[in-house]
Amino acid sequence: MQINVNGTQHEVDVDEEMPLLWVLRDELNITGPKFGCGIAMCGACTVHINGQPARSCSMPVGQVSGLITTIEGLGTPDAMHEVQAAWVEHQVAQCGYCQPGQIMSAAALLQMNPNPDDEAIDHAMSANLCRCGTYPRIRAAIKAAAQNIREKSA
Amino acid sequence: MKIKLFLLKTAALILMPAFFATAQSVPVQPDEISQSRAAEAWSKVYQVFSHPRCANCHVPDDNLPRWSGPSYGKTSVHGMNISGGQSRIGVETVMCSTCHAHSNSDEPHGPPGSPVWMLAPVEMLWWQQSSKQICEQIKDPTRNGGRTLEEVAHHIQEDELVHWGWDPGKGREPAPYSAKETADFVTLWANAGAPCPE
Amino acid sequence: MSTLGKITRRTFVIGSTAITGGVLFGVYKYKQPYPNPLEKNLAQGETALTPYVLINANGVTIIAPRAEMGQGVKTTLAALVAEELDIDVQNVRIEHGVPSNAYYNAAVLEEGVPFPPQDTSSTAQMARDFMHVPAKFFGVQVTGGSSSTVDAFEKMRMAGATAREALLLAASAKLNVAKNTLSTDNGEVISKDGQRIAYTELASLAASVELPDDVKLKPKSEWKQLGRPIPRVDMVEKCTGTATFGIDVLQKDMLYATIKVNPHLGAKCHAFDTNNAANMKGVKAILPLADVGAAVVATNTWYAFKAAEKIDFDWAKTQYAQSTDELFESAIAAFNEEHQDSQNRDDGDVDAVIGAAGDATIHREYRAPLLAHATMEPMNATAIMKDGQLDVWVGTQMPTYALSEAARVSGIEAQNIRIHTTYLGGGFGRRLEMDFIVYAVMVAKQLEGTPVKVTWSREEDMTHDSYRPFAVARFEGVTQGKNITALDVKVSSPSVMESQMGRLGVSLPGPDSTIVQALWDQAYTIENYRVTGYRVPMGIPVSSWRSVGASQNGFFNESMIDELAIEANADPIEMRLSLITHQPTRNVLEAVANMANWGSDVAENHGLGVALVTSFGVPVAEIVEVVNTPRGIKILNVYVAADVGLAIDSRNIEAQLISAVNFGLAGAMMGEITLLDGKVQQTNFHNYDAIRMHQAPVIHTKILENGERIRGIGEPGTPPAAPALANAIFAATGLRMREMPFNKHIQFV
Incomplete structure (x- = not known):
């Protein structure tokens, strides 16, 4: 196939x-x-x-x-998506194993909702588990990426 | 004898729609035997509709699917803060199809699946509803998708997501009876005037 | 001032800290350095300057020989070298390096001394330093015990400074100028007249320089990189899916395998039947795994998983506790003299005061369950055995043991084995174990010539852990006014050391201090104070789980202290402060009280709870704020104050504290491993879940630097989380949690 x-x-x-x-x-x-x-x-x-x-x-x-x-x-290391760039800016990852999934979920969220509030983030991201507990930085990076994307398209 | 039966069946087939038509437009005068059979048929329909495989997604306007039934132990809302949102399909939150594929997962405790996966419309509330409440809902065209009871029976018999209730995958108890039997119970009950319990 | 022509010395002398007592082990032998492991495999044009610095024409490589599992150690350790070497850590290549005794961890045993961490007397300090001696002789390269930065702090800065000196000597010879006219900056040696020579150009010359052993380290005031947040060198790859974890290793013509081992942990496999599995799609072979199970080798991991499910096994049973109730019964049954393991504290006369208090004595019992590590990356390892050589790729916290186990299982000598340590998708102590390495080598041995990646299913991972032990604690306390006049602590649990070291074939004599960790060694001065540990006979495998004994004992101790405060009508923080004289510990408690506005009016249905636990030498105070809603308890805020002695990277420390708090909360709220018919019941995240985004609180951190020495921070944030949460729940609801997980008794939203 x-x-x-x-x-x-x-x-x-x-x-x-x-x-x-x-x-x-x-x-x-x-x-x-x-x-x-x-x-x-x-x-x-x-x-x-x-x-x-x-x-x-x-x-x-x-x-x-x-x-x-x-x-x-x-996105690649030399051409990161805004979400990935925000992740790096906020130093989100600890062990990093869950982060590809977190980033893909976050990028999809921002496609549907360019300005998610905490409740929207809670709903969209709680199915992505992080045993290292990086949630506060994930939240901050999503909001930062959302702002960057909105500014770029403005 | 065979010819008589054949004629009877044909007559029934021809006349049945007429029964439905009359059920909608003119109140039927059901006889007493019909009433108890109708009540029995409805109680079976209620067994199906109130079963976890159906009621877990016929939830109120909190838009939260439920996890209930013998395989879950205690009843709770769907884990991981999952909500169907007002769209009832997760547009505002996480699309149901993110995890629920077109068929049941082969893994123990993996997500069930169907070609369509979504919450039932909010007006089709069955979660923790009484037999009387569901009965009234299913008869109400403003709350049953604008359907006649014949169309309701047809929906049960044909709809893929409805069918999932009887083929829910490993470890989940299916709804009782079958899609066809349930549609037949609805038909019988409708023919008898669709009486609701007190 | 050429130093060429002298006899070269490629080895490195351990730091100049004076060691007394080393005479017992032979000072001469102790001072002999381990050979530099980099020397063995130097390529043409490559120079090793100490075991931590490798230079060739392309650049500088720093060896950071600790497992990178999210604690940022790859960056921090490399930065220690880079700072002294005068090169930007973002401009060097960093590798984990080969397993070697030269990379032994000296600091990991420090807090095992019989002195509580608040005791900074010279005797206690000597004892801690003294532990470096056996640590060196054990030669164990291990990442754990929140010790990597502590261990590396002087050692790796010395390496950087030594390498820099060698480069200066080389430059001085090359330019024929006095060394003291030269300086360094960002990877180059600079002469007085502005000539710049890159380190890469000096490498081969530096090879023939005698390494100095009296280099001076930069004072903190001259730090350019240390002391401020350093962007993690692995961050971009971890955000772009280009980082290689053990499970991502790819080798040419590699096959994929999984294993099934007896779920009655420790018991054998009598037999297995492959009739329904052998001919399934993609299956290449089904192999025995010693006498404990089987491995399925296939062209795809999923084919291997599917076939493994179809093997019929005849498992032997275990003889130890078969149910959760029996586990706790075994703990209770150990509360007697025969099973007494330690009595690390016996101040005053506890029995007399408790006797005199009679019915006024407060009796409490607390419980904690087995817990799984549940790293995000399931257990795995990749191996190839070919022509008398063995290569293993794995995320491991103990590379030297990985090497010796690989040698034992394969029959190949260590010099023909290479252990390639990858990133770890979570460690938490799980990757200290050897099982996933042993099984992969067993499979590779049977597939001579073909590389194989062995991946465990999540179900196999969850049910074949070595768990955080179950424990029962019994307290008796007496208060007088707002004072605690007596406290008797008895705790019973299986021995992590006996179980974990036993699996490595090491039998440790003496008591296991992890049974009483965080119970006997806290900053509280109570006049009549006794702490006794009881050892439950070995049963289900147990192991180190983030913060080890402190993970359950912190909950026990800080719940009891709180209950005593409430009984005495004392403010929980004031009561604790009245028992503590150690200033740095007082400071963290006062700091967190400030952060949370402790003492001000609390909103309706809200509750604040405090806990203070010192573990791995780090005092950490936490205040949790919850609100009791109609649907259950919501955790709103957690305030954390921790004293690390010296903060090298505050952003990384904050990340570790947040991580540790969330880890501790998850265990407290919902973590529980139960047994039925001798088997673990939890199999995946549906029945062993962890905290998620919607339940994670806002976490406020404060880093203090009053402590006497630099400390680590991987674990210390975890122990106070559970008791602070329990104390907050009590404050908000009046319900007292005396066993974990709390979701047995309340709902969380």
Whole structure:
């Protein structure tokens, strides 16, 4: 089957039930999306499918249609997305394992809601678990990124 | 005998819509046997509608899906601060489809799935509602999606998300009976004048 | 002033701190440095200046030999070297380096001395310094005990200064000028007349310089990098998905595997049947894992997971406690002389005062459950055994033990093994263990020539942890007026040291101070004060969980102190202050009281609770503010004050405090590992959850620097969180939590 990841078309030959996460990580060597739980309860696997957030650990690859974006496609060290830049500015990460998922969820939130308040952030981000407890800085970085994005488009 | 049965069935098929039509426009005078069978049919429908697999998403305007049923132990709202939002599909918060795929997860405690995943419209409240309350709701076109009871039965029989209630995946107790049986209970009950409990 | 031609010495002498008592172990032997591990694999044109600095034509590499698990140690340790070396830490390459005894942790044993941290007498200080001696002989390279910065502070600055000296000597020879006419700045040596030579150009010349052993360190006032927030060198990669954790390692032609080990932890696997699994899609092999389980090797981790689920196992059972109730029964059963492990404090005459007080004595019992570490990154390791060589890629907190275990299991000599330490997606003590490394080597051995990545499922990870121990504490306290006149503390729990070190084949004699950590060693002076530890016989595996014994004992002690204050009608902070003379500890308590406006009117349904715990030498005071809503308790604010002695990077310290508080709150609110039929019941985040964004409070931090020596900060923020929360809940609701997790008795929103 064919899937499109970060703008590149790939041919993969796997069981249709294989979750997208494992197609990305083990078939395509795209290791940005992380394995944390396998049951959509930690968010470390979050990618975008047609710009919408998805927990790739729970999406059978046979059901995926459209353009897949992983953290690597959102931005690179030399060309970071505003959300990633805000994350670096606020030194959000501790161990960093959950952060690709956090960033993908945050970027999706800001697409839908350019000026999220605390309640909106609570609703959009509480399915992304961080065992290191970086939540205060995640919140601050989302608000900073939101402002940067609004200013850029103004 | 066979011909008689065939004629009876055909007559019933032809006449049934007529029954529905009359049910909407002219109050039916149900006989006593019909009433107890209708009440029995409705109670089965209530068993289905109030079952966790249905009621967990037929929630009030707090827009919070529920986690209830034998597999959950204690009843709670959906974890991780998940809310369907006013859109009932998570547009304002996190889209339901972020975690819920088109089919049930194969993993124990993984997310259930269906081609569509969303909360029922807010007016179709079943969570912690009595049999009488749900009965009145299902008959009310302003609260049942503008449907006739025949259309309600049809909806139960055809809708994919409704069907999920009987095929909820590993570890979750399905709603009782089946989609077809439930649709048939609705039909029978409707034919008898759709009486609601006191 | 050329120093060329002298006999070169590539080794590095440990810092010049005077060690008394070293004579017992042979001063000469102690002063002999470990060989420089960098010497073995120098490439052409590469120079090692101390075990921490590597220079070639392309640049400077600093070795930061501690596990980077989010505590920022890669950046901080490299900055210690970079500061003295006069090069920007953002402009160097930083590597973890190979496992080596030369990178041993001297500071990790410091707080194991029988002196409480407030005791800064010369005897106590000598004892702490003395612990460097056995630490060196053990030669253990370990990241833990909030000790990395403490251990590296002098050692790695000395390395930087020594390397800088060598470069100056080299430049002096090259330019034929006196060394004292030269200076350094940002990676270059600068001559009086403005010539600039990059370190990279001086490297090979510096190789033939005799390393000085009397370098002076910069005074704090001259620090350009230390003492202020340093952007973490791993931040960009962690925000762009380009950082490599153990689970991300890729090797050519690599296969993917998972394991299934007996869920009756410690018991064997009698047999397994692969009939339903062997022919599943993607499966390459199903291999025995010694006598404890099996491994499935496949072309994709998910195929391995699916096949592993279909193997039928015949598991042996364990003989220890089979249920949660039995665990706590075993703790209670250990409250007797036969199981007494330590009595680290026995001041005055507790029995007499309690006897005299009679019914006025306050008796309390508290409990804490087993807890899982639940790092975000499940256990994993990648290995290849080929032609008598072994390579292992893994996130480990103990690389030297990883090396020796890999050697033991593979049968290959250590010199033919390379351990590549990656980033850790969370440690919290879990990655001190060796099981995931051992299993990966066992699999690689059976797949000779093929690299294999062994990833545990979350279910396997959750149910095969070595847990934070369960514990029961019994207190008896007597108050007089607003004073505590007697306090008797008895705590019973299994021994972390016995369990953890036992798995490494080490049998430690003597008591396990972690059983009574944070109970006997606090800053309170109580006239009649006794603390006794009881050791529960070994059963379910237990291990170090962030802040170790303090994680449960902090809850016990600070709840009891609070209950006594309330019984005595005393303000909880005033009562504590009346018991403390150690000024730095008083300062953190007063600071947090200030931050929270303690004493001012509290809004309706709100409650404030305070707790003060010193662990790893760091006094930390926390005040939690909760509000009791109709749907449950909401944690609004946490105020934290901590004294680290000397703050090298305040932003990083603040991040650690926030992290530790959230970690402690999660355990207090909802963490619980239970047993049924001898097996752990919790399998994933649906029944072992942690605090999330919507429940995380606003956390206010204050860093104090009154302490006598530099301290670490990875763990000390955790122990006060649970008791401060319990005390706040009491203040808001009148409900007293005497066991964790609190969600057994109340709801949190």
